[in-house]
Amino acid sequence: MLRRALRLGLGPGLLGRGLGAHREGSTLDWHGKVSEIKKKIQSVLPGGAWSPLCDTSHLPPEHSDVVIVGGGVLGLSVAYWLKRLEKRQGAIRVLVVERDHTYSQASTVLSVGGIRQQFSLPENIQLSLFSVEFLRNINEYLAVVDDPPLDLQFNPSGYLFLASEEGATIMENNVKVQRQEGAKVCLMSPEQLRKKFPWMNTEGVALASYGLENEGWFDPWCLLQGLRRKVQSMGVLFCHGEVTRFVSSSNHMETAIGEKVTLKRIHEVHVKVDHSQEYQPVECAIVVNAAGAWSGRIAELAGIGKGPSGTLQGTKLPVEPRKRYVYLWHCPQGPGLEAPLVADPSGAYFRREGLGNNYLGGCSPAEVSSVGSGCRGEDRDRVSLSSQASLAGPVLVLMSRSPLALTWGLLPPSTTYQADRLKRPARPGSDVCPGQRKPCPHLCPQEEEPDPGNLEVDHDFFQEKVWPHLAQRVPAFETLKVRRAWAGYYDYNTFDQNGVVGPHPLVVNMYFATGFSGHGLQQAPAVGRAVAEMMLEGHFQTINLSPFLFSRFYLGEKAQEHCII
Amino acid sequence: MAAPGASLRLVAPVWNRGTSGIRGLSRSVDPEGSQRKGRTLLQFLADHFYDVEAVREYLLQKQVLKVLRKNRSSTYIKERYGPYVAGAYFILKQGGAVKFQDKEWMRPNGRGLSGELWKLREVPIEAVDASGCAITYQGLDNLLALKELQSLSLQCCPHVDDWCLSRLYQLANSLRELSLAGCPRISERGLACLHHLQNLRRLDISHLPAVSNPGLTQILVEEMLPNCEVLGADWAQGLKLGPEEQSRDTASSPIPA
Numbered sequence A: 001m002l003r004r005a006l007r008l009g010l011g012p013g014l015l016g017r018g019l020g021a022h023r024e025g026s027t028l029d030w031h032g033k034v035s036e037i038k039k040k041i042q043s044v045l046p047g048g049a050w051s052p053l054c055d056t057s058h059l060p061p062e063h064s065d066v067v068i069v070g071g072g073v074l075g076l077s078v079a080y081w082l083k084r085l086e087k088r089q090g091a092i093r094v095l096v097v098e099r100d101h102t103y104s105q106a107s108t109v110l111s112v113g114g115i116r117q118q119f120s121l122p123e124n125i126q127l128s129l130f131s132v133e134f135l136r137n138i139n140e141y142l143a144v145v146d147d148p149p150l151d152l153q154f155n156p157s158g159y160l161f162l163a164s165e166e167g168a169t170i171m172e173n174n175v176k177v178q179r180q181e182g183a184k185v186c187l188m189s190p191e192q193l194r195k196k197f198p199w200m201n202t203e204g205v206a207l208a209s210y211g212l213e214n215e216g217w218f219d220p221w222c223l224l225q226g227l228r229r230k231v232q233s234m235g236v237l238f239c240h241g242e243v244t245r246f247v248s249s250s251n252h253m254e255t256a257i258g259e260k261v262t263l264k265r266i267h268e269v270h271v272k273v274d275h276s277q278e279y280q281p282v283e284c285a286i287v288v289n290a291a292g293a294w295s296g297r298i299a300e301l302a303g304i305g306k307g308p309s310g311t312l313q314g315t316k317l318p319v320e321p322r323k324r325y326v327y328l329w330h331c332p333q334g335p336g337l338e339a340p341l342v343a344d345p346s347g348a349y350f351r352r353e354g355l356g357n358n359y360l361g362g363c364s365p366a367e368v369s370s371v372g373s374g375c376r377g378e379d380r381d382r383v384s385l386s387s388q389a390s391l392a393g394p395v396l397v398l399m400s401r402s403p404l405a406l407t408w409g410l411l412p413p414s415t416t417y418q419a420d421r422l423k424r425p426a427r428p429g430s431d432v433c434p435g436q437r438k439p440c441p442h443l444c445p446q447e448e449e450p451d452p453g454n455l456e457v458d459h460d461f462f463q464e465k466v467w468p469h470l471a472q473r474v475p476a477f478e479t480l481k482v483r484r485a486w487a488g489y490y491d492y493n494t495f496d497q498n499g500v501v502g503p504h505p506l507v508v509n510m511y512f513a514t515g516f517s518g519h520g521l522q523q524a525p526a527v528g529r530a531v532a533e534m535m536l537e538g539h540f541q542t543i544n545l546s547p548f549l550f551s552r553f554y555l556g557e558k559a560q561e562h563c564i565i
Numbered sequence B: 001m002a003a004p005g006a007s008l009r010l011v012a013p014v015w016n017r018g019t020s021g022i023r024g025l026s027r028s029v030d031p032e033g034s035q036r037k038g039r040t041l042l043q044f045l046a047d048h049f050y051d052v053e054a055v056r057e058y059l060l061q062k063q064v065l066k067v068l069r070k071n072r073s074s075t076y077i078k079e080r081y082g083p084y085v086a087g088a089y090f091i092l093k094q095g096g097a098v099k100f101q102d103k104e105w106m107r108p109n110g111r112g113l114s115g116e117l118w119k120l121r122e123v124p125i126e127a128v129d130a131s132g133c134a135i136t137y138q139g140l141d142n143l144l145a146l147k148e149l150q151s152l153s154l155q156c157c158p159h160v161d162d163w164c165l166s167r168l169y170q171l172a173n174s175l176r177e178l179s180l181a182g183c184p185r186i187s188e189r190g191l192a193c194l195h196h197l198q199n200l201r202r203l204d205i206s207h208l209p210a211v212s213n214p215g216l217t218q219i220l221v222e223e224m225l226p227n228c229e230v231l232g233a234d235w236a237q238g239l240k241l242g243p244e245e246q247s248r249d250t251a252s253s254p255i256p257a
């Protein structure tokens, strides 16, 4: 309040002084009040609204304890939990920087809003279970006095994963894990499928897993707006602008074994305000990278990945935008009200949209790790180990590392395997997708990733890659009419298709909440909490997300998720 | 206990208003947030309004807590007397009625619970009339444990929502009759989950204000449950039963014993 008052009352020239005053604590509020009253009186007087000095209220404050880059669902969730878990009300000043208030390209609003517990990793299942509880009680968590309750429009229709013969065993194992974690999932034979969903052709299906509770889809916009409204009422500041630069200081240190490392700390975030060349430096203690598909760029701005390859310094954040299409079609004879979200072994998926025989769906290329993200760990995960004998040596070296070195992120260089690094996995799809699907037969994923330069929709993609699978699975879809289509970006983690949370080991005050590759929306409530706990307490409390820390990219420890849609 | 209509009106504001904690309140009153030290007129007013808000908030909070408390399951009764007695106890406490197999309907009477209840450990419950009860998602646990339940009425339950409906598949083997009439929070999205209940023979989905398209929804539900008689929009219009006119007895009468 003081800040705005100062800006209005004294003009931008004197802004710098505000910073000192800000820290004085309680007295400042008194001054703040006084200047606010003055301001009010001024504005009531004739001509008072006119100020000879330009208005700077659109600029961000010059100081904030936490700056969150990206006002999507993940950024807002971090803001929410920071405010909720802070020890004393108003203790932490949080600023959310979002460059596009219409969210025209944000994944959050372009997603299909699904939530499920059918994952292969226990952490992912736990995240979704926490989130579903949050969504169920959303009007308690996100209630704002005198605002209407949120209507999340949750469709509890479940996910139905289909597995071919090769995928059946893995599906069974996954379901075992899911049940252990408390998810309500049942296995179904093709017989049972035909009985329950007579519109389905079960050819090529050996087994199916069906989520009975807590799975379905909801309105992402509602969650986003609900979070926004709530965090604003909790005192979180918003700023419309783009983060363009970080100012940081470096600390050169040496490890016990004499290796040099540089620890960095970000002091200032430069926010470029829309339609203008001016930028505003914001002094801050912590930066949260929640820029979704663009978080790789934000990490680069902070100097992450700029270093000799093979070192921790040279390890990039392997998150990049991947374009995914969603098509909405009409099919008069299509599946009825009972239809769940069906995920075909081919990678195609669809679900009902509303009541009028409308459906939406798409198809993702099969997930293939590696290629070009500059991550040292790329090819060294345990799964592909056997197929890549040439890498066996260095992997052993890696595994023998002391855990202590790990926690500090200061690791001895073992560059021996650099030469092998760029080797691709044996064959895209053949060994990396043991999950409940095999790659689209027509897709050679790496080559056919659509160009993420824009969000234009490729309608041939539906004709050639999506429709054939759909029509094969649901004969009624042989005649359908595409009504609408859009594209959005997955915040795709090329390393293991899983989220990145927690601090960076070298840029010590940058925290991540990104990389969730197509399941970030549903996990956002839980992830925000985990990141806030990490910041406030120094460790995870509710859900242990240590497999999702950044250091795994350097260590090559994949937290591979097999159930990716 | 209150008639369904009354309790409906009583509880509806709770979810309309949302149920934020008191903690979050001062923020929303004064989003810019400052600890007021000096004594100014401005502050006096803010304080004043803060109190008003706080009192309101506190009352709402208390109502919510009451509902929560009512919906807690009693593990003691469950362990000692089994799921049937525990379920019956829960429903009777809420003001509903239960019917044990080969017994008469049991209703709460002014004198507290009848002693007979505690002797029915092994007797399954076949029908529950929870019309107008403040059952929530948690409270539903008590009902879902009744594996022989054939008839369930949740008419005008203010807290029964789509999330609750998604749990009813647990009764799929036994449930033959279900009434959801007048539940303010049930929409077509929740009704879609009823396809699990393939033994259902009679379903009442009339008077559901949150269903956007009652006619179409009824047709789709009928298609989804081909062996079930679905009572929907037109049936309800013929009856013109406002929640106010519904007394406990008329509310429960559509469920034959």
Ligand SMILES: Cc1cc2nc3c(=O)[nH]c(=O)nc-3n(C[C@H](O)[C@H](O)[C@H](O)COP(=O)(O)OP(=O)(O)OC[C@H]3O[C@@H](n4cnc5c(N)ncnc54)[C@H](O)[C@@H]3O)c2cc1C
Pocket: A069, A070, A071, A072, A073, A074, A075, A097, A098, A099, A100, A103, A105, A106, A107, A108, A109, A110, A111, A112, A113, A114, A115, A241, A242, A243, A244, A290, A291, A292, A293, A294, A298, A324, A325, A326, A487, A488, A489, A490, A491, A513, A514, A516, A517, A518, A519, A520, A521, A522, A523
């Ligand atoms: C087609 C599609 C379907 C999906 N389906 C599902 C699903 O069913 N279930 C599910 O859980 N998830 C789904 N997802 C994934 C989910 O949408 C994302 O994982 C999630 O929304 C990520 O949230 P976010 O806040 O990180 O990203 P975003 O919503 O993209 O937010 C990031 C924000 O950061 C801003 N930003 C970027 N750079 C800067 C900068 N330099 N300065 C300031 N601001 C910046 C951007 O403008 C953007 O608004 C889907 C995604 C797509 C594309």
